[in-house]
Amino acid sequence: MFESLSDRLSGIFDKLTGRGALSENDVNEALREIRRALIEADVALPVVRSFTDKVRNRAVGAEVVKSVTPGQMVVKIVHDQLVEMLGAESQGVDLNAAAPVTIMMVGLQGSGKTTTTSKIARRLTQRDKRKVLMASLDTRRPAAQEQLKVLGEQNDVDTLPIVEGQGPVDIAKRAMTAAKLGGYDVVLLDTAGRTHIDEPLMVEMADVKSATQPHEILLVADALTGQDAVNLAKNFDERVGITGIALTRMDGDGRGGAALSMHAVTGKPVKLVGTGEKSDALEDFHPKRIADRILGMGDIVSLVEKAAEAIDAEKAAEMARRMQKGHFDLNDLAEQLKQMEKLGGMSGMMGMLPGVGKMKKQIEASNIDDKMFKRQVAIIQSMTKIEKRKPELLKASRKKRIAAGAGVGVAEVNKLLKMHRQMADMMKQMGKKKGMLGKMMGGLTGGMGGMPNVDPKQLEEMSKSGQLPGGMELPKGLPGGFPTGMGGGMPGLPGLGGPKMPGGLGSLPGFGKGKKK
Numbered sequence: 225m226f227e228s229l230s231d232r233l234s235g236i237f238d239k240l241t242g243r244g245a246l247s248e249n250d251v252n253e254a255l256r257e258i259r260r261a262l263i264e265a266d267v268a269l270p271v272v273r274s275f276t277d278k279v280r281n282r283a284v285g286a287e288v289v290k291s292v293t294p295g296q297m298v299v300k301i302v303h304d305q306l307v308e309m310l311g312a313e314s315q316g317v318d319l320n321a322a323a324p325v326t327i328m329m330v331g332l333q334g335s336g337k338t339t340t341t342s343k344i345a346r347r348l349t350q351r352d353k354r355k356v357l358m359a360s361l362d363t364r365r366p367a368a369q370e371q372l373k374v375l376g377e378q379n380d381v382d383t384l385p386i387v388e389g390q391g392p393v394d395i396a397k398r399a400m401t402a403a404k405l406g407g408y409d410v411v412l413l414d415t416a417g418r419t420h421i422d423e424p425l426m427v428e429m430a431d432v433k434s435a436t437q438p439h440e441i442l443l444v445a446d447a448l449t450g451q452d453a454v455n456l457a458k459n460f461d462e463r464v465g466i467t468g469i470a471l472t473r474m475d476g477d478g479r480g481g482a483a484l485s486m487h488a489v490t491g492k493p494v495k496l497v498g499t500g501e502k503s504d505a506l507e508d509f510h511p512k513r514i515a516d517r518i519l520g521m522g523d524i525v526s527l528v529e530k531a532a533e534a535i536d537a538e539k540a541a542e543m544a545r546r547m548q549k550g551h552f553d554l555n556d557l558a559e560q561l562k563q564m565e566k567l568g569g570m571s572g573m574m575g576m577l578p579g580v581g582k583m584k585k586q587i588e589a590s591n592i593d594d595k596m597f598k599r600q601v602a603i604i605q606s607m608t609k610i611e612k613r614k615p616e617l618l619k620a621s622r623k624k625r626i627a628a629g630a631g632v633g634v635a636e637v638n639k640l641l642k643m644h645r646q647m648a649d650m651m652k653q654m655g656k657k658k659g660m661l662g663k664m665m666g667g668l669t670g671g672m673g674g675m676p677n678v679d680p681k682q683l684e685e686m687s688k689s690g691q692l693p694g695g696m697e698l699p700k701g702l703p704g705g706f707p708t709g710m711g712g713g714m715p716g717l718p719g720l721g722g723p724k725m726p727g728g729l730g731s732l733p734g735f736g737k738g739k740k741k
Contacts, residue, residue, distance in 0.1 A: 230518050232261035233302075237519070241295035251283045251298065258302070266481025268454050271309065271488040278305050303515050309484060310511035315468065315493040317344065319354070321439040324403035324411045328436065330429055330460055331444035333417035336472035338368065340444050340498060341414045342375035343506040344470075349381055354409040359384035359399035361392040361432060362416040372414055379503050382408075392416065396432045413438065426463040433464060440467045442495065445482065447471045453482040457490045468495035471509075475499045483514070552651040554612040557644050558604040561597045602630040603640050615641055 236257045240250070255276050262272045282301045319325050327344070331337045341358060348354045358376055360383070362368035369386045376383035384399045396413055403411045415432060418425045433441065443466045445453045453471075460466050469486050474497045486494050494509040546556065604612060606629030611617055618626070618641060627634045 229261055229265040232264070233258065233519060236261070237295070237299050237302075240298055248284050251280070254298065255280055255283070262481075262484070265484065268481070268485040268489055271485050274488070275305055275309055278308075299519065303519055306484075306515040306518060307511050309488050310514055311487040311493050311509075312511055314508060314510040314512075315495055316508050317348075317442070317468070317495055318440055319348075319352070319410065324357070324400070324408045325440075326400070326411045326413065326436050326438040327440040327442060328413045328415060328429075328433065328438035329442055329444060330415050330464060330466065331417055332446075332456065333365065335417065335444045335446045336498060337417055337444040338362075338372055338375070338414055339501075340470050340472055340496070340506070341412050342372065342379055342381065343498065343503055344442075344496070345376070345381040345410075345412050346379040346503050347506055348410055349379070355382075355407065356410045356412065357382050357384060357399065357403050357406065357408040358412045358414065359395060360386075360414045361395050362414060363390070363392060363395075364416055368414075368416070375503075382406075392428055393431050393435050396436050400436055411436075429464050441465060442468050442470050443492075444470045444472060445486070447474050447482045447497075449482060454485045454489045457486055457492065461490055461492060466490075466492055468493050470494075470496040470498070472498040475505070483509075547651050552644075552648040554604050554607065554615055554644055557640075557647065558601050558612075561601050561604075565597045565601075599630065599632055599636065600640050603627075603632060603637055606630040615644060 236254055240254055258279070259272055259276050262275065263269070267275075279298075279301055283298050317327065329337050329341050338360070345356045345358050348356050358372055358381055360369040360372040373383045373386065375381075384395070384402060387395075387398070390398070392415065399411055399413060402408075413432065413436065415429055416425070441464055443457055443460050445456055447453070449456070457466070457469060469490075469492055471483055471486070471494055474483065483494055483497070486492070497507050497509050499505045499507055546552065603626060606626045607618075611622065611626075618637075623634050623637045627637050630637075
């Protein structure tokens, strides 16, 4: 997400912050580069002009001149304007209305509207504990109604039974009646899409809107369409009156121009972003956090929230208790690796850590990829139950059998065992120091000890200062031992949360007190 733009801006700001003083020419040159970067990111031209004008008005004034660190002040000004351009305050899907709350989904064909509908329904059901009914109004696209039904079954969400021959308005009315009779909290209406904006599409949507009076009308737009997405949003808003935008395929767009332009041009908030194909790959759109990511400042708050949702708290709590007693076998290691996968793997997690984004090339050069977690879990799964509990039994013949079963070389098995040995030794040392491991395992999001009352604002402040609970520092520069792979380097202390995120990044080799390179 925003990788290309982030890389360009990072290079521009490195030049600025490396100077003791800035002249007006320095600022103008930087703004020219920023303007080029935004245009290359497919940001709408009027938005680019407005953005650079606002930054210039603040950056060439006394605000920067009187600053102790002019370069950093310019970065702050750009950050503030990015937040303003993206929408200032986060606005989620509004459910504050009499039940059933009706949400109407609109957009072009192929934008991911049906998939997004099911993702929203899943989130409302699992996270918000709402009773949700989905209804497909797409009577033209083959198997469109069947697709929503299948997605509903996969995500445990009810869908309106299909009745052949009914039109979109009749289906919508039947959905509203069924929702009232069935005691549903939310109704999601998945309208038909087109390959382009046409009059019949707009008339049909207006009729559905008139019949159901939806509380929210969400436009689903493909982030890869760039500036066309902005024109699309304007047309739908003029004809139907959208209340918010959901951007799909944000994980596949390194530019991010659509997200940066949508709010500035339409005045409508981007509420949700799709970040993958999986049913849980949907995030709330937080302007400040997105601006932080674009400028390489990380996003600790989103990482912790993701951890709270993705990780089984009971399993994590049990692991924490075992670690406190100095127990850490290969079953525990496999569980940690699986949890890392749930959090988006190495690349997903590191993209949210302050200062780590600039290490991307070094990380790629170190051959650490997200598939590595799967390989390591496969190695552990190729072991017998007793081998997982007692790794000391693994001699040469057993290692060969395990390597063959996992489809890797014996060297990979040795690396995994070395990593486990280092982590197990660390757990024993920590277990001997009374209360120390328990304190380190205290979760950022609450849980058992640690910081039970930390709110997102406090987390943001901690991420700015680079400090985490217990006096731990976030990694700066290239951690020691990291390039040697998962088997190299001395593992650090467990960090970034406890029972809900045991071990965290600190448990990975090199994320402790290793020397910087």
